Amino acid sequence: MVKTPDIRVTPPGPKAKKVVKLDKRYLATSTKSTPLVVAKAKGSMVWDVDGNAYLDFSSGVSVLNVGHCHPKVTKAIADQAKLFAHFAGTDYYHQLQADLSERLCRLAPGGCDKKIFLSNSGTESIEAAMKLARWSTQRKQFISFINGFHGRTLGSLSLTASKAVQQERYFPSAPGVTRIPYGYCYRCAYHLEYPSCGIWCAKMIEEVHFDTYLPPEEVAAFFLEPVQGEGGYIVPPKEFPKTISKICNAHGILLVDDEVQAGMARTGRFWAIDHFDVVPDILCTAKSLGSGVPIGATIFRSELDWQKNGAHSNTFGGNALACAAGLATLDIVESEKLAEAAERKGRYLNRRLRELEERHSIIGDVRGLGLMQATEFVLDRRTKEPAVKARDAIELLAFKRGLIILGCGKSSMRYIPPLTISKEMLDAGVDVLDGAIRDVSREMGIR
Numbered sequence: 001m002v003k004t005p006d007i008r009v010t011p012p013g014p015k016a017k018k019v020v021k022l023d024k025r026y027l028a029t030s031t032k033s034t035p036l037v038v039a040k041a042k043g044s045m046v047w048d049v050d051g052n053a054y055l056d057f058s059s060g061v062s063v064l065n066v067g068h069c070h071p072k073v074t075k076a077i078a079d080q081a082k083l084f085a086h087f088a089g090t091d092y093y094h095q096l097q098a099d100l101s102e103r104l105c106r107l108a109p110g111g112c113d114k115k116i117f118l119s120n121s122g123t124e125s126i127e128a129a130m131k132l133a134r135w136s137t138q139r140k141q142f143i144s145f146i147n148g149f150h151g152r153t154l155g156s157l158s159l160t161a162s163k164a165v166q167q168e169r170y171f172p173s174a175p176g177v178t179r180i181p182y183g184y185c186y187r188c189a190y191h192l193e194y195p196s197c198g199i200w201c202a203k204m205i206e207e208v209h210f211d212t213y214l215p216p217e218e219v220a221a222f223f224l225e226p227v228q229g230e231g232g233y234i235v236p237p238k239e240f241p242k243t244i245s246k247i248c249n250a251h252g253i254l255l256v257d258d259e260v261q262a263g264m265a266r267t268g269r270f271w272a273i274d275h276f277d278v279v280p281d282i283l284c285t286a287k288s289l290g291s292g293v294p295i296g297a298t299i300f301r302s303e304l305d306w307q308k309n310g311a312h313s314n315t316f317g318g319n320a321l322a323c324a325a326g327l328a329t330l331d332i333v334e335s336e337k338l339a340e341a342a343e344r345k346g347r348y349l350n351r352r353l354r355e356l357e358e359r360h361s362i363i364g365d366v367r368g369l370g371l372m373q374a375t376e377f378v379l380d381r382r383t384k385e386p387a388v389k390a391r392d393a394i395e396l397l398a399f400k401r402g403l404i405i406l407g408c409g410k411s412s413m414r415y416i417p418p419l420t421i422s423k424e425m426l427d428a429g430v431d432v433l434d435g436a437i438r439d440v441s442r443e444m445g446i447r
């Protein structure tokens with residue numbers, strides 16, 4: 001295991017040296033909610049340019065499952081940089097690219113008769129899946145889910161339905177996408193109760209959509225996050241992904257599993273879909289695969305392949321530094337048994353969050369799989385009115401007290417520390433969170 005530094009959460013304020021001379025004028029479109037200027041990071045800790053230490057419960061937005069600057073990743077990148085950094089991955093071969101592709105194909109659910117297309121990001125892994133699905137089925141339409149997030153380039157954006165601002169002024173993106181409600185039991189779109197609902201949110205696809213306007217034989221692919229990420233860390237009922245998979249099989253529709261945020265051992269299994277006994281046709285991964293070096297991968301059944309040179313390609317896919325980082329990351333996940341660690345630590349974190357739920361009425365729901373945990377904040381547990389301002393205030397106050405957390409969905413907060421985090425650090429983070437929730441609730445008059 002990586003030795004993580006001692007927890008030394010220095011509150012900013014008078015102790016901060018204020019050496020920041022960062023000019024923000026040249027930075028386009030910013031979603032920054034906390035004024036953090038990072039200087040260095042190690043394990044589960046991050047230091048800003050003033051020397052303040054922070055506990056990272058965000059993993060750089062789900063990118064550092066193995067922790068910041070894991071020595072094996074750092075060494076693999078440095079060693080490769082001395083040999084060659086890049087040689088167009090889709091035009092020439094190199095060993096690391098072949099090795100990483102083989103490892104990932106063997107890891108993907110459903111046997112290893114697979115192929116892979118390497119890219120640089122989550123959104124590109126989805127773009128490749130969209131193009132592959134259209135190419136191989138010669139069908140045009142797609143289905144995705146409300147609260148789903150698949151990226152922001154114009155193809156993947158057409159599948160995304162997480163926040164209206166992500167779509168504003170961009171219409172038309174790709175045509176032919178139907179977005180339907182997800183299995184979000186805490187806020188069921190049909191106001192039904194699980195399990196008496198009979199998973200209507202999945203079954204209605206055939207009974208309503210296919211029956212009235214969407215011929216299933218025109219649908220190329222269904223895009224599914226096994227646990228929704230940006231949309232609020234929503235865990236569907238156990239039967240939901242399986243029901244979607246059965247519908248896909250019945251109509252020759254490809255099932256695309258978006259593991260960009262939930263994959264790489266985060267949920268306690270290597271892939272989040274492994275919790276649901278479903279084998280997708282195409283699997284997309286990115287984020288934590290490169291431990292900080294940009295990479296994306298689209299893994300698919302061999303027979304779906306484009307089989308025509310140039311039908312899809314890019315410059316940086318299979319980049320040597322990214323492949324070196326990816327291979328080192330897979331080694332670490334395996335040798336340090338990070339899926340098991342995520343399962344064990346996730347159970348503990350979930351228990352601690354449930355203790356907070358008992359103390360703070362602003363917590364309406366606690367949910368998650370493995371170390372992909374979240375709380376949803378509400379002003380009133382009966383009406384479930386989203387506590388958006390309170391959520392944002394808690395995020396900022398926690399940051400000021402040394403804990404980096406990230407909102408998701410309308411009023412939820414995600415807790416995704418590196419899978420290598422210690423129990424002591426988990427406790428330290430939950431204690432900061434507890435205090436932030438208490439003080440914000442008091443300030444806003446929420447009992």
Ligand SMILES: Cc1ncc(COP(=O)(O)O)c(C=O)c1O
Pocket residue numbers: 121122123124126149150151152225229230258259260261262286287
């Ligand atoms: C589930 C999911 N898919 C796709 C993406 C897009 O990935 P990227 O930001 O690397 O393009 C994200 C990003 O958060 C994601 O969470």
